[in-house]
Amino acid sequence: MASDTEFPCLLVISVPFPDTRLASSALRAIEVDQELSPLVRRSMSLAGPGLDGKDGAVNGSDKRDLSILKVEYRATTNRMLRVAVNGFMESLGVVVGVMQELDVDVLEADEQKS
Amino acid sequence: MIAIGLEGSANKLGVGLIRHPPKGGPAQILANIRHTYNSPPGEGFLPKDTAKHHRSWVVNLVKQALKEAGVSAADVDCICYTKGPGMGAPLQSAAIAARMLSLLWDKPLVGVNHCVGHIEMGREITGANNPVVLYVSGGNTQVIAYAEQRYRIFGEALDIAVGNCLDRFARTLEIPNDPAPGYNIEQLAKKGKHLLDLPYTVKGMDCSFSGILASIDVLAAQLKANPNQTDALTGEPITAADLCFSLQETVFAMLVEITERAMAHVGSNQVLVVGGVGCNERLQEMMGLMAKDRGGSVYATDERFCIDNGIMIAHAGLLAYRTGCQTALNDSTCTQRYRTDEVLVKWRD
Numbered sequence: 329m330a331s332d333t334e335f336p337c338l339l340v341i342s343v344p345f346p347d348t349r350l351a352s353s354a355l356r357a358i359e360v361d362q363e364l365s366p367l368v369r370r371s372m373s374l375a376g377p378g379l380d381g382k383d384g385a386v387n388g389s390d391k392r393d394l395s396i397l398k399v400e401y402r403a404t405t406n407r408m409l410r411v412a413v414n415g416f417m418e419s420l421g422v423v424v425g426v427m428q429e430l431d432v433d434v435l436e437a438d439e440q441k442s
Numbered sequence: 443m444i445a446i447g448l449e450g451s452a453n454k455l456g457v458g459l460i461r462h463p464p465k466g467g468p469a470q471i472l473a474n475i476r477h478t479y480n481s482p483p484g485e486g487f488l489p490k491d492t493a494k495h496h497r498s499w500v501v502n503l504v505k506q507a508l509k510e511a512g513v514s515a516a517d518v519d520c521i522c523y524t525k526g527p528g529m530g531a532p533l534q535s536a537a538i539a540a541r542m543l544s545l546l547w548d549k550p551l552v553g554v555n556h557c558v559g560h561i562e563m564g565r566e567i568t569g570a571n572n573p574v575v576l577y578v579s580g581g582n583t584q585v586i587a588y589a590e591q592r593y594r595i596f597g598e599a600l601d602i603a604v605g606n607c608l609d610r611f612a613r614t615l616e617i618p619n620d621p622a623p624g625y626n627i628e629q630l631a632k633k634g635k636h637l638l639d640l641p642y643t644v645k646g647m648d649c650s651f652s653g654i655l656a657s658i659d660v661l662a663a664q665l666k667a668n669p670n671q672t673d674a675l676t677g678e679p680i681t682a683a684d685l686c687f688s689l690q691e692t693v694f695a696m697l698v699e700i701t702e703r704a705m706a707h708v709g710s711n712q713v714l715v716v717g718g719v720g721c722n723e724r725l726q727e728m729m730g731l732m733a734k735d736r737g738g739s740v741y742a743t744d745e746r747f748c749i750d751n752g753i754m755i756a757h758a759g760l761l762a763y764r765t766g767c768q769t770a771l772n773d774s775t776c777t778q779r780y781r782t783d784e785v786l787v788k789w790r791d
Contacts, residue, residue, distance in 0.1 A: 353545040357538055360774055418497060419538050425501040426542040430508075432515050439514065 335369055335402035337409040343397040343420065344377065351395045354423045358416070367404040368412040372397065443519045443764065444472070446507070446543070447756025450496045450536030451528025451556050452581055453479040453487040457503040458753025459511040459518075462760055469566055472511035474746060474753040475503055484616040486609065493531035500539040507752070515547040520768065522759025525553030526780035528581060533776035541774055552759035553769040556750075557582060557782040561593060562761060563754035564716040568741035574710050576701045576729070577782075579717035579750070580605035580624070583697075584782060585647070585704045591787045596704040597647030604693050605719045607651040611689060614662050615682055622749070627686045628722050634687025636673040636680055642692060647703055649696045658689050694725045698732045711738025721748040761789040 345351035355372050363370050374394035399416060403409035428434070443464070449456040459472040479495035481487045523540035524533060544551045561575050575586040575593070583599035605624055612623030617630065640657050643650040662685055665671055671680045701713055713733050715726060720742055730740045747754060765788040
C-alpha cells in the first residue's frame with residue numbers, strides 16, 4: 329500500500345453507471361493496462377450508490393448494486409496526477425462510447441429500426 | 443465462424459469482419475473499413491494525436507462494419523485485436539474497445555501479431571503456396587520464410603524501416619501525407635529519371651536505411667540551396683522528382699537483393715510482398731523482374747490488404763482461435779515489440 333508521504337497527491341473519481349454489469353465491465357477493461365509511470369499508483373473498485381457515506385439515502389435498491397466505478401489515483405506530484413487522470417478519462421471515453429453504441433441491446437434495437 | 447478484427451498499431455484504424463465457412467473454402471470478407479489519421483505536410487504522426495484519432499473513430503467504425511456485414515453481436519465468435527508490434531497509445535486505444543466488446547458481448551478475445559496478420563491475409567488473398575515474404579511498411583521491414591510452425595525472420599532492417607525512410611523524406615520535401623506519404627513519393631518518382639549517388643547499405647541478409655535517409659536529406663538541402671543544379675551526365679536540371687526516383691531505386695534494389703538471398707537460401711521462387719510499401723508498383727515491378735529470372739513470380743495484394751487493415755487481424759485471429767487459442771482478458775495487453783517468430787503458427791504444419 330503506497331504511503332501518503334511518498335504519493336501525496338490524491339484524486340478519487342466516482343463514475344456512476346446504470347448497473348453493476350456496466351460498471352464491472354468498465355473496471356475489468358481499464359484495469360488490464362498497468363500505469364506507465366512508477367510515480368503513480370492506481371486502485372479501482374466498485375461501490376454502491378449511497379454507500380459511500382455521502383448521503384444516507386439508499387434508493388431502496390439492493391445493497392449489492394455496485395454500479396459505481398471508484399478509482400483512486402495517488403501520485404508523487406500534481407503534474408503526474410493530472411497526466412494519469414487524463415489517461416484514465418481518455419480510456420473511459422472509449423469504454424462509455426462502446427457501451428452507448430455497441431452493447432447487445434443497442435445493436436438489436438438499431439437492427440429492428442432499420 | 444465469424445471474427446471481428448480491430449487494428450490500430452500506426453496511423454490507420456481498421457475494423458474488419460471475416461467469415462471462415464464451416465466446410466472450408468476461401469474466407470469471406472464481410473466488411474473491411476479503415477480511417478487514416480494524416481498529419482500536415484512536413485510532420486509525422488505522433489502517438490498522442492494518433493491515439494486520440496483512434497479513440498474518436500473506433501466506436502463509429504465498429505458500428506459501421508457490423509452494419510455493412512449484416513452481422514449481430516451474437517453472430518461473432520471472437521474479437522481479435524492487434525496486440526503488437528506498434529505504437530503504444532494507438533494500440534491501446536483499439537485494445538480497450540476490443541476488451542469492452544468482449545465483456546459486453548461475452549465473447550473471447552484473441553490478441554494478434556500485426557506482422558502475422560499481414561502474412562496470413564497475403565497468403566489468403568493471393569493463394570501463394572509457400573512464398574518468401576517481404577513485409578515492408580512504415581514500421582517494419584522483414585524478410586520472412588515459414589519453417590516448422592514459425593515465421594522465421596531471415597533478414598530485416600537494422601535501424602529504421604524502409605517505409606519510415608520514405609515517409610521521413612516526404613517530410614523533408616514537405617509532400618502531403620494524404621493519402622500516404624509513400625504514395626505521394628511514388629507518384630513524384632515516376633517523373634524522375636536521373637539516378638543520383640546514394641549509399642547502398644545491404645549487410646548480408648539485413649539492410650540499413652538511416653544512412654541513406656541522411657544522404658538524401660543532404661541532397662535535398664543542396665537542391666533547395668541551389669535549384670539550378672544539373673545532372674553531371676546529361677546536363678539536365680535535377681528536380682525533387684529525381685531525388686524521389688533515386689531513393690526508390692536504391693532502397694528497392696536493396697530489398698530485392700535481400701529477398702533474393704533468402705529465396706536462394708530456402709530454395710523458393712515465390713515472393714509475397716505485404717505491408718504498406720508493398721503497394722508500390724515500382725517495388726512490385728523490380729521484385730517481379732528478379733523472381734522471373736529465377737523462374738518464379740511475385741504475389742502482391744491491393745491497398746485494401748497491403749495497407750494496415752482490420753480484416754487481416756480478424757483473419758489471423760480466427761485462424762488461431764480455431765486451433766484453440768484465445769487471450770484471457772487480463773493478458774489482453776499491448777506491446778510495442780513483438781517479434782514475428784514469437785507466434786506459434788499452430789494452424790499450419
